[in-house]
Amino acid sequence: MQPLLITHFATANPLGLGAAATFEALAEARSGLRLNDFERAEINTWIGRVEGLENQPVIGELARYDCRNNRLAQLGLRQDGFEEAVRRARKKYGAARIAVLIGTSTSGILETELAYQRRQAGDGALPENFNYACTHNLFSVADFVARYLELEGASLTISTACSSSAKAFASAHRFIEAGWCDAAVVGGVDSLCLTTLHGFAALELLSERPCKPCDAARDGISIGEAAGFALLEKPDRAKSDCALLGYGESNDAYHMSSPHPQGEGAWLSMSKALACAGLKPSDIDYINLHGTATPANDSMEDRAVYRLFGAEAPCSSTKGWTGHSLGAAGITETIICLLCLKHDFIPGTLNLETPDAQLQSHIISANQERPIERVLTNSFGFGGNNCSLVLGLAE
Amino acid sequence: MKSVYLQGVGVMAPGLCGWESSRAVLAGEAPCLNEPLPRLAPDLLPATERRRSSETVRLALTVAQEAMRQSRLPLDKVATVFASSDGDGQTLHHICEALASPERDVSPTRFHNSVHNAAAGYWSIATGSRLPSNSLCAYDVSFAAGLLDAVSQIVVEDETVLLVAFDLPFPEPLHAVRKVECGFAAAFVLAPRRDAHTLAEWEIALQKDGPPPILPDANAWASNPAARALPLLAMLAQKRSGTVRLDYLHDMRVVVKCST
Numbered sequence: 070m071q072p073l074l075i076t077h078f079a080t081a082n083p084l085g086l087g088a089a090a091t092f093e094a095l096a097e098a099r100s101g102l103r104l105n106d107f108e109r110a111e112i113n114t115w116i117g118r119v120e121g122l123e124n125q126p127v128i129g130e131l132a133r134y135d136c137r138n139n140r141l142a143q144l145g146l147r148q149d150g151f152e153e154a155v156r157r158a159r160k161k162y163g164a165a166r167i168a169v170l171i172g173t174s175t176s177g178i179l180e181t182e183l184a185y186q187r188r189q190a191g192d193g194a195l196p197e198n199f200n201y202a203c204t205h206n207l208f209s210v211a212d213f214v215a216r217y218l219e220l221e222g223a224s225l226t227i228s229t230a231c232s233s234s235a236k237a238f239a240s241a242h243r244f245i246e247a248g249w250c251d252a253a254v255v256g257g258v259d260s261l262c263l264t265t266l267h268g269f270a271a272l273e274l275l276s277e278r279p280c281k282p283c284d285a286a287r288d289g290i291s292i293g294e295a296a297g298f299a300l301l302e303k304p305d306r307a308k309s310d311c312a313l314l315g316y317g318e319s320n321d322a323y324h325m326s327s328p329h330p331q332g333e334g335a336w337l338s339m340s341k342a343l344a345c346a347g348l349k350p351s352d353i354d355y356i357n358l359h360g361t362a363t364p365a366n367d368s369m370e371d372r373a374v375y376r377l378f379g380a381e382a383p384c385s386s387t388k389g390w391t392g393h394s395l396g397a398a399g400i401t402e403t404i405i406c407l408l409c410l411k412h413d414f415i416p417g418t419l420n421l422e423t424p425d426a427q428l429q430s431h432i433i434s435a436n437q438e439r440p441i442e443r444v445l446t447n448s449f450g451f452g453g454n455n456c457s458l459v460l461g462l463a464e
Numbered sequence: 465m466k467s468v469y470l471q472g473v474g475v476m477a478p479g480l481c482g483w484e485s486s487r488a489v490l491a492g493e494a495p496c497l498n499e500p501l502p503r504l505a506p507d508l509l510p511a512t513e514r515r516r517s518s519e520t521v522r523l524a525l526t527v528a529q530e531a532m533r534q535s536r537l538p539l540d541k542v543a544t545v546f547a548s549s550d551g552d553g554q555t556l557h558h559i560c561e562a563l564a565s566p567e568r569d570v571s572p573t574r575f576h577n578s579v580h581n582a583a584a585g586y587w588s589i590a591t592g593s594r595l596p597s598n599s600l601c602a603y604d605v606s607f608a609a610g611l612l613d614a615v616s617q618i619v620v621e622d623e624t625v626l627l628v629a630f631d632l633p634f635p636e637p638l639h640a641v642r643k644v645e646c647g648f649a650a651a652f653v654l655a656p657r658r659d660a661h662t663l664a665e666w667e668i669a670l671q672k673d674g675p676p677p678i679l680p681d682a683n684a685w686a687s688n689p690a691a692r693a694l695p696l697l698a699m700l701a702q703k704r705s706g707t708v709r710l711d712y713l714h715d716m717r718v719v720v721k722c723s724t
Contacts, residue, residue, distance in 0.1 A: 111568065165672055165714065174579065181556070181638075185564040194637050201641040206549065207580060207601035221714035223670060225602040225609040228551075228580035236598060243616035247466060249670050263563045268575030318596035320588035322540075325516075326576040337594055451576055452585025454597065 070345050072312035073242050074302050074463060076158075079151035080404045081141060082295035082391050083117030087148040092408045095416050098436060100390050102279045102291050107261045114275045117293025117392030118261060119144065127213070134213040136177035136204035138260040142214055145258065145296025154300055155218045158252055161306070168250035169224040170241050171211040172233025172257035174396035174450075176226070177204035179262040210258050214298070223249045228396065230450030231359075232318075233257055234297070235399025235458055239316040241301050251306070256298035257397035265292055265395060272326060280362035280393070282386035282418050283371075283432045285425040287362045293392025297400035304463070311407050312463040314443065315346025321453025327365055328449060332373030335359075335447065338455035339377050342445060346459040350378045353459070354441035355415050357402050358432075359449045360386020361393050370447065371428040380431045382445075389419030399448040399456065406444045406460050413440045465721075466619045470664040471537065472653035474530030475697055476523060477501065477685055478646050483530060490694075490701035501647045508539070508590045516573050517586050520552040523649045524583035524630040525590070531626060531651035536661055539591035542624045542653065543617060546584045546599045547610025549689040550642060552577060553634035583628070595623070606631075607650075607692040608710040608718040614654055615668045624655040629690040648688035650697060664700060667721040670712070696720060 080087065083101030084094035094101060102115045119141060127135040127143055146152055158167060184199040203209050211226040223244060227233050234257020241253035269275045269292060276289035301313065319341065321334035328335070343350065356378065358370055367386075374384060387405050394401050409415060417435040424432060443461040473483050479496040480486040488494035505514060506525040514522070524546060532539055555577045562570050576582070581599035588597060596617075602609035607629040614627040630649035634642050658665065685691040695708040699722050710718040 165716070178556075181560055182563050185560040188564070188637060192637075194640060199641060201638070202603060206603055206642075207551070208549070208603040208606075212603070215713075221716075223609075223612055223716070224713055225600045225606075225613065227598060227600050229584070229597070229599050230579045230581055239596075240598065240613055240616070243620040244612070246620045247612075247616035249612055249616060263568065264559055264570070264575070264578065267563060267568050267570040268559070268572070268578070271570045271572040271575055320584075320594050320597055322588045322592045322594050324589065325582070325585050326572075334594060450581070451579045452581040453588055454581055454584065454599075 070242065070315060072304060072314050072463060074304055074307050074309040075311045075313060075407065076300050076302050076307050076309040077151055077154035078299040078404050078407060079145055079149040080297040080401065081119055081145040081148055082401050083119060083293050084390055088408060092412060094390060098419060100279060100419055102392055108263060112266055112270050112275065113277050115279045115291040116261060117291060119294050131213065131216055133200050133203045134209060136180045138177040138210055138258055139213045141260045141294060141296045142210055142258045143217065145298055146217055151298055155254060158300060159219065162251045164219060164221040166222055166251040167220045168222040168241060168244050168253040169211050169215040169220050170227060170237040170253060170255050171214055172227045172237045172396045172399060173207060173210050173259050174228060174230050174233055175259060175262050175264055176207045176210050178264050180204040182263045218254060220254065229454040230452060231395050231398055232448040232450040232454045232456040233396035233399065235448035235456035236318060238313055238458055239318055239456065245303060252302045254298055254300055257400040258296040259394050259396040260294040274363050276362060279420050280388055281420040282360040282362040282388050283367050283425055283428055284421050285423045287364060287367060289363055290361045291392040293394040295391060295394035295397040295401045297397060297404050310463055311410055312461060313458060314461045315342045315459040317341025317345060317457045319455045323453050326451050328369045330369055332369035334453055334455045335370055335373035335449060336376055338457040339373060339445060342457035342459045348443065348459065351381065352443055353382050353445050355409060355444040356382050356384035357406050357444060357446040358384050358386040359447040360388050362388055368427065371430050374430040378430065380429060383415055383431050383433045385416055385418040385433050387416050402446045403458060403460065406446050409444060410441060410462055414438055415441065465667050465669045466615050467665055467667050468615055468618050468654040469658045469662045470652060470666060471655050471661055472531040472535030473700060474527035474651035476527050477648040487701045490698045509586060513586055513589060518552050518555050518577050520632050521583045521586050523632060523647055524628050525587055527649040527651035528587060528626055528628045531653045535653040537624065540593040542626045543595040544584055544587060544597040544626045545610050545614040547606040547629045549601055549603050549606045549631050550634065551580045552582060553632060553638060557635045557638060604689050605712050606689050608712040611718055612670065618654055618656050622656050624653065627652045627654060629693050631688050631690045643687055645687040646684040648685055648690040650690060650693040665723045669719045671717050671719050673715050
């Protein structure tokens with residue numbers, strides 16, 4: 070594919086608000102995880118929580134969209150000069166020619182969870198102020214983002230579990246190529262809720278400690294929340310030092326909640342991403358792993374990475390910093406990769422103490438500073454849905 | 465304007481149980497019988513997966529399988545796009561009920577069935593297809609969004625795509641806030657090139673401020689977002705050429721020029 074420029078990006082995640090705060094926490098090896106203090110905090114686990122959402126409601130014309138997930142979206146949109154960048158793009162392309170493609174796994178489901186706790190006596194009806202379409206429905210977040218940014222282009226929500234916001238980049242590239250739009254705002258937003266906390270607990274996939282990706286003693290994920298956005302433009306219409314160079318998508322065709330043990334789907338999505346970018350494995354300077362810290366994910370991902378890259382390319386998981394923000398993991402880790410490219414920096418694997426001797430790829434534990442030009446990031450989801458992105462410095 | 469080629473079609477709704485038996489109804493040549501949605505058990509799902517899967521997944525896979533059969537293409541050679549506004553309401557209801565109880569015990573199977581891409585996951589497992597699949601939502605205009613996503617994949621990746629639109633009514637109390645009154649699912653196999661099995665050519669464009677779309681008839685189907693596919697099904701059943709305008713967002717229409 071012809072590189073697609075990433076001209077602006079914005080993030081709100083457990084490491085802080087904005088790219089600078091995020092990079093600072095990475096460079097200082099400071100985790101954003103804390104002991105679960107969400108809602109009644111019944112589950113003994115660690116979470117990545119974004120501060121301040123409780124005090125920053127969506128108000129005014131879009132007040133009907135107010136819920137934790139859209140608050141998080143709003144907070145993300147307010148970072149890194151993103152609103153101003155989109156305002157300029159709107160003037161350049163017209164509001165109807167900028168698409169909005171957002172990934173989420175659970176959108177504002179927390180509103181429905183809370184509404185079920187307040188059902189009316191007698192008929193069991195949900196409270197009258199509950200607004201399903203503007204909060205819980207998956208489209209709510211893309212709809213909210215488009216309205217907040219005053220964009221009127223093609224829009225949809227992608228919901229393929231933990232690969233959602235990585236896949237938004239692939240769809241956006243196709244939307245631009247097909248002529249449905251000239252530029253696109255892509256991103257992902259997922260927020261803490263009881264469904265994922267209790268659901269992952271039921272699957273016995275939650276760690277009771279801060280998650281330890283690639284460690285011999287890894288025993289599950291730490292759930293996080295995050296919002297991230299990127300503005301994608303064609304090289305003949307804009308300038309930027311970062312670009313999407315390729316993407317690859319695949320399915321495991323194996324199991325709903327366990328990855329293919331040999332990493333067949335993961336290997337396929339990485340191979341396709343390289344082919345799409347016209348690169349060979351040795352062109353990749355760093356791999357940001359999906360690296361959730363479940364025994365199954367990290368093993369199969371290692372197999373797939375080793376099969377394709379051998380033990381050459383340094384790789385790491387940043388989930389020990391941010392936790393696993395599920396549908397927002399793809400955009401969060403894409404932004405981390407962009408920060409790495411800008412700062413000639415490779416993050417280590419936070420919380421990795423005793424590397425799992427079974428893992429063969431070049432997993433690094435400590436941060437490194439060195440020039441890098443091209444990176445690959447993985448996002449794998451339930452249902453066996455995989456997406457890999459290749460990002461790099463623009464020519 | 466982008467051209468794609470229709471290779472297979474599937475439909476399931478009350479009174480529209482499968483494409484062949486629905487053609488006369490959709491063409492306006494036979495009355496629509498007010499029969500409920502049958503109990504569905506798509507035979508391509510292995511027994512264990514069939515037991516674990518929800519009604520929504522079985523509905524989506526039934527029409528997907530029907531469209532694929534008609535296309536005569538191998539099941540593992542097409543990418544998929546699954547478009548649904550509301551996902552799996554029954555599963556969601558059970559999870560929210562459990563979370564409102566003191567124990568908050570969520571069933572692990574229900575949890576993995578709650579993901580929006582559950583149907584895509586079961587399809588991939590059942591068919592062995594490792595090709596890309598997308599699962600998306602745009603509320604009432606999810607079908608139009610799915611068509612845009614599918615067509616962009618066909619023309620940019622040069623891939624054949626199975627597009628499936630499906631929704632089922634929510635149980636109470638959610639039904640009171642999202643009034644979908646009956647189930648509806650439709651599937652279309654769309655290819656980048658014409659061949660001997662092509663049923664129709666669709667030229668697709670995204671236009672602003674087109675004339676208002678012709679919405680489906682004011683019966684129970686009309687409340688279901690997936691039934692926005694009805695005008696395309698009707699045109700196909702009537703073996704007619706013509707233009708269908710699907711309502712999308714912000715005064716935009718997805719315009720489909722169909723030629724048989």
